[in-house]
Amino acid sequence: HNPHNATNEHAMRDFEIHVPWLGSLEHGNSGFRFARIDLLDQDVDYLLRNVQAISVMIDDPEIGSFSCSDERLNKIWETGAYTVKLNMQDYLWDGIKRDRLVWLGDLHPEVMTVNNVWGKHDVVRRTLDFAKADTPLPGWMNGFSSYSMWWLLIHRDYYLHHGDLDYLKENRDYILGLVRQLDECVDANGEEKMTGVRFLDWPTSEKPDVIHDGLQSLTYMTMKAARQIAGWLGDKEMSAVADKSLARMDKFEISRTDASQAVSLSLLAGMSKNPDADCRKLIENGIDSFSPFYGYYAVEALAENGYTEKAMEMISDYWGAMIDLGGTTFWEDLNYPDTKNAARIDEIVPPGKYDIHSEGGAYCYVGLRLSLCHGWGAGPTPWLQRYVLGVKPLEPGCRTIEVKPNLGSLSYAKGTVPTPYGPVSVEAHKDPSGKTVVDVKAPKGVKVAR
Template structure:
């Protein structure tokens, strides 16, 4: 047996080249791909419980038995992995191998956005979030490259914000948003989850704001009008949401109905505000009035945050809860109870209260802890408390330690079934560009951008940002008196507000 480490997570497979040997009979081998050492060493037996036998072949095969030809090559694999274990199954024979090469399938696109500061940990986090989403930009914009390899219309929002920040206008985003629309005839909800149809509206607002493709936005108008009518039918006379379908925010809150209601009320209001913006851009006066009126109705009902970070964040972003009331909830106990998906919105809510330094500390603690545990891409889920006495993903498991991949997980991501490359965890990449570099798009197509840095404890930050007119370059340096000196270079078509 041999265990190989390709050094970083990739999507694709491997090519095995066999050297010459005396016997020409093909030899049988077993190939196991793994996002962690533990997964590559695992037998796929039972993924309903954690442990070393919790790997799975769901969504993409990762455990193969095949024959290696004499003096030839064979390719195998179509999954996300970093590690490969190869076992020779035939007895009393030798298999000389000339090479094992990774086959990397990815979109060959440039990284137009960039971020650099004097905190190398934050730099790595920005880059890791960008790379995580890049790997998921396959035929469609997937949630994860091992599993589920599906288009989830809620998961897609943080990914879109990262793509806007790093890669600019990309057809895979439009293709994926249209896939959600075209496979969801009303009165259905996208992915069967009502909040995911709300995220679809919000995503279109943000996509147009950054990229300004009016023809594409117009193509959504008919469906959007019908969807808004459907959403309005789920509001009672007191302005309270009564959404049906799957009632879901994120996995950590999946069984907490009170928190889910607070989140759905917030998301419904956010979606109506987004719908109002879209209607204005489309010059659809009736839709604009309808969304504005519905927003006012929704504001009549003001659910509580339940002391929960997800609920507090969405309530603050929707304007239901003041940011200074949300921040103590989000900051309570630091990075504990943060989440990979909704962590982005927690960070956004902290920014609304001016808590940039605190947000950067949590980014460093929470997402940085994944790096400490061997991550080269960010994970579907991460319970911050489990980092203590944990075996990193790039080490062999130790019985006396918590196996961060095999022993964790919950819901649909128990043990080794958990994805270690999940695009919804990329939020810090977009957040650092928006709030530390301070690049905020104010008008569609990035025609007007505000640049207002928030360095916190940093001494400098610099980077680039893609727009339809070209690259915006910024550099912020903290002076001896604490003031920030900024250099901004932008295409002439863009108005910069300082």
């Protein structure tokens, strides 16, 4: 057995089977990009006629779309959508090869992709409901306090996109209980004291100061989302808990580590005292500090603060590197400096080249255990529709949307974004003077704010 092998955790990948003579056999419920078959019997000739692999995936039409004058960004959009599509199974899985599980933090970039490509889809509701049923309070989803927060943030974003008030009401009691539980983990000085596993992403998992700053901002973001949800539900009880928690947290000064994950969340939470300086810090840290998961929030934070073009460059460099190395889906992990001497993953590694697939990885993704199709890496797909096409829901169910394309150095961008009333179509191009000309077609029932 290869010492770098992927192991059989979560799904069977390395196994032995008995095969018939003059017969056929169906075996294995797994996922793979590459497969190796060894004949283990000694001094035996086995006539193997063929091996067939069956691909199981949804056939729902893609309602959302994106294309622009940069083919690399187009390929990145398509790759992110395809990554999530493969994971849309009985639940919205984390990965096809290994993590055929529901991980709630990882779920947020996936749900944002589903919202922007397929619109309202049953797999999202099934997955959110499974997580709730599997985690009676006072438990934390997947054991992580941060992942329970991502569950609540997903509900906020799901409602903004789809406007399903009955579903929001169905989850009200659990959301209120979770908000109270989070509030109990914010002390009198407004400092988070989250229990359970304290986690943002794997690259920061051994940095308690970064985790603390990140959880402080993530808790603040979640309480702001709870206040929004309370307003939509007319729930004074939930609103009061969120307001008191936010008031305490407003008084607490976070320690301000320079790690991109913590800085990104601070910007998105609205807690940054100097957003421009923090954006410059993200740019200075660069993509060497990224993970496919939290890289999404770094480029989102940059775009929210006027650095859309720089974020596009980072997306092109970081996520594009996976495609350059032979990726057809986005990976669980990419340590960008490793790409400098890396061989493509779809070729035999030449002498002197780094085998990034077999020799790379850390933490839960050492060597071939690294997932090459991981939904948490799909963030650029919804990002391109939100910040380049500029489509953002302002009212629940997309009753009012903002359309403010930002082309940067692109000459044009066009695409569609699903709404409950039908897709919104946006085309933007630069005229000879360099001015951006925008054409928006919105279905009846959708008001467009420009």
